[in-house]
Amino acid sequence: MVRAKGGQPSIRDVAQYANVSVASVSRYLNNGGGVGAEKRQAIAAAIEMLHYQPNPIARALAVNEMSSISVILSDISLYGPMKILEGIEEESRRCGYLVSVSLLDADIEKARETVDGLARSRPLGCVIIDLDRTSSTHALISYIRKKMPTVLISDERGQSDVELGAYIGGYEITKYLLSLGHKTVHHVSVPVNNNRYTRTHGWRQALQDAGAPIPEPIAADWDCREANRIGEYLSTLPDVTAVFAGNDEVAAGVIRGLTMAGKRVPEDISVAGFDDNPIASLTVPSITTWRQNFKDFGFRAVRLLRKDETALSSSVALEDQLRDDASRAAFVDQHLIVRESTTRLV
Amino acid sequence: MVRAKGGQPSIRDVAQYANVSVASVSRYLNNGGGVGAEKRQAIAAAIEMLHYQPNPIARALAVNEMSSISVILSDISLYGPMKILEGIEEESRRCGYLVSVSLLDADIEKARETVDGLARSRPLGCVIIDLDRTSSTHALISYIRKKMPTVLISDERGQSDVELGAYIGGYEITKYLLSLGHKTVHHVSVPVNNNRYTRTHGWRQALQDAGAPIPEPIAADWDCREANRIGEYLSTLPDVTAVFAGNDEVAAGVIRGLTMAGKRVPEDISVAGFDDNPIASLTVPSITTWRQNFKDFGFRAVRLLRKDETALSSSVALEDQLRDDASRAAFVDQHLIVRESTTRLV
DNA sequence: TTGAAAGCGTTACCAA
DNA sequence: TTGGTAACGCTTTCAA
Numbered sequence: 001m002v003r004a005k006g007g008q009p010s011i012r013d014v015a016q017y018a019n020v021s022v023a024s025v026s027r028y029l030n031n032g033g034g035v036g037a038e039k040r041q042a043i044a045a046a047i048e049m050l051h052y053q054p055n056p057i058a059r060a061l062a063v064n065e066m067s068s069i070s071v072i073l074s075d076i077s078l079y080g081p082m083k084i085l086e087g088i089e090e091e092s093r094r095c096g097y098l099v100s101v102s103l104l105d106a107d108i109e110k111a112r113e114t115v116d117g118l119a120r121s122r123p124l125g126c127v128i129i130d131l132d133r134t135s136s137t138h139a140l141i142s143y144i145r146k147k148m149p150t151v152l153i154s155d156e157r158g159q160s161d162v163e164l165g166a167y168i169g170g171y172e173i174t175k176y177l178l179s180l181g182h183k184t185v186h187h188v189s190v191p192v193n194n195n196r197y198t199r200t201h202g203w204r205q206a207l208q209d210a211g212a213p214i215p216e217p218i219a220a221d222w223d224c225r226e227a228n229r230i231g232e233y234l235s236t237l238p239d240v241t242a243v244f245a246g247n248d249e250v251a252a253g254v255i256r257g258l259t260m261a262g263k264r265v266p267e268d269i270s271v272a273g274f275d276d277n278p279i280a281s282l283t284v285p286s287i288t289t290w291r292q293n294f295k296d297f298g299f300r301a302v303r304l305l306r307k308d309e310t311a312l313s314s315s316v317a318l319e320d321q322l323r324d325d326a327s328r329a330a331f332v333d334q335h336l337i338v339r340e341s342t343t344r345l346v
Numbered sequence: 347m348v349r350a351k352g353g354q355p356s357i358r359d360v361a362q363y364a365n366v367s368v369a370s371v372s373r374y375l376n377n378g379g380g381v382g383a384e385k386r387q388a389i390a391a392a393i394e395m396l397h398y399q400p401n402p403i404a405r406a407l408a409v410n411e412m413s414s415i416s417v418i419l420s421d422i423s424l425y426g427p428m429k430i431l432e433g434i435e436e437e438s439r440r441c442g443y444l445v446s447v448s449l450l451d452a453d454i455e456k457a458r459e460t461v462d463g464l465a466r467s468r469p470l471g472c473v474i475i476d477l478d479r480t481s482s483t484h485a486l487i488s489y490i491r492k493k494m495p496t497v498l499i500s501d502e503r504g505q506s507d508v509e510l511g512a513y514i515g516g517y518e519i520t521k522y523l524l525s526l527g528h529k530t531v532h533h534v535s536v537p538v539n540n541n542r543y544t545r546t547h548g549w550r551q552a553l554q555d556a557g558a559p560i561p562e563p564i565a566a567d568w569d570c571r572e573a574n575r576i577g578e579y580l581s582t583l584p585d586v587t588a589v590f591a592g593n594d595e596v597a598a599g600v601i602r603g604l605t606m607a608g609k610r611v612p613e614d615i616s617v618a619g620f621d622d623n624p625i626a627s628l629t630v631p632s633i634t635t636w637r638q639n640f641k642d643f644g645f646r647a648v649r650l651l652r653k654d655e656t657a658l659s660s661s662v663a664l665e666d667q668l669r670d671d672a673s674r675a676a677f678v679d680q681h682l683i684v685r686e687s688t689t690r691l692v
Numbered sequence: 693t694t695g696a697a698a699g700c701g702t703t704a705c706c707a708a
Numbered sequence: 709t710t711g712g713t714a715a716c717g718c719t720t721t722c723a724a
Binding site for chain 1: 399400401402403404406407412414422423425428429431432435436439442444445446447448449451460462463464466467468573574595598599601602605606624625627628629630632
């Protein structure tokens, strides 16, 4: 039994053992077509016998494509991006793809280099998780699209291939707060750039539709450092009875700030969050929020990349189809979760 | 100007343009040694001119090793593992390595296949993040070690290459609680298996050293679903004045459970957490905790893998050295953070 | 110091 | 349906 140096058997070993040509084994391995029944048998046996496993690197060199998916994001320790990554990984594993992750440096030149490196590893494609529009990730989107097939997960309609539907969430949660009798809803926003489909815009639209006054939104940071202070600040405003925070952590911070300032939540002020971070059910009071199925966004991203793979021809039509898929699915599996932090205005 | 089909220039193009052999370019690219000054110039110019970037896949095929690091974990949405991953990614990017992530299926056969797949992609090595000892990850450690160079991040002394030092944290936080006048400290543990260096063992040891009674620890789940109930349960016990929870989320849940049951934290009962999850400063009350520098664990893991690379020879001595490094650094950058959830017993 | 050439493990084209 | 063979882009050995 001859073997390649490496220790691992190669396709040549299989061919030899099965008394067929290397080409036949290769065909067998791939589509399976064009191989006679007996050969198939022999090859299968040989593979079994030798515990042969094809070398993905050699394959990648030959076809100029690695069975991998690159995930590009700017901050991995946020709940949403992480859950999306989890979804991407799960679906990729099911398909036998490797998943690589890269954070993009704030320095745009370095970030570009990272992207170049990724592209050189010739993945099936990449998925950009761009929930934080302040980062260099966003600035590089078109650069990345030029380098490899790209699925963008963001809430910017018309640009993104998988939409987060934060708009509808912001709209619904504001509507809910209004339905509790609050005259208006204040908003503490997380950093997003000024496109038209964020939770902030949903919030604004809901107020507008209800004819409610629209207070100036207050900007918080992703890392919630200032959420406390914002809560305290809100407590000094006379007319605040309901607050919609950009995510659950910010909501927790706002609640804390309000509490420290002597306000009771929800009796004096209702506070709602966003995302359904596990923490939202562990605080006092627990946080009313909007549930997003982040993992599913990940699944969908991988599927788009696969589709891309099989439909290389009409790339314009494809793009359109992707968009449709994305918007169609945007409403799935999202809903309001009412907990203790919100109540009817008395 | 001749070019390879792919569009990208190949090493051959560079050689031709620079009027040198392919071999020389290759030498130039790698160690840089064994190339004359003028050739160096010419090659550099050619590379610049053609925007040449070596193909990592072809290189990987030739040397039978890809410049990548595989990260293996069982749950990515926990704060600790995530932060560690962030550290790994950052350091890897600095070194030009790709990092791939894989969750291991609960089904051990499937998990094994995943590992085989990873090994076939011939990474520099892998790092196993094994904070959750109930998973299949733990069962496969020796299997993985056989397949590729491995750095294990866990709190199991003697097995792990990077130790989390949770033991010392558990010890210190318990000591602190005791120093506040509490007769003993109850413990809500997160899932870890029965080795001797977890936070739970640190807790036990601290009690023992102080001659304090050692209550039976209560097991919580990672996902904190039961933390609320455990808090409620603890409120029914007569002698509970201090609780050390396995992590900050569990602490939040316990605090909530206690609060719902009418106890005041910290006036009636002090509660401490672990990890310094950002959420710990956002709750009411904010949570006293133990800060771990997770990111640094990630850095260290990558460095071990690199060292591994350059010291293939005496692998036993190396192993020992790694262990030393790990333990030496275990105490770096960890410390108690006192917040509102703990107070002196009155 | 240099270059020619033989791999590395696949795929894919072209004949048979 | 088969098999021989030339790529794929790089490294590395061996001579010169």
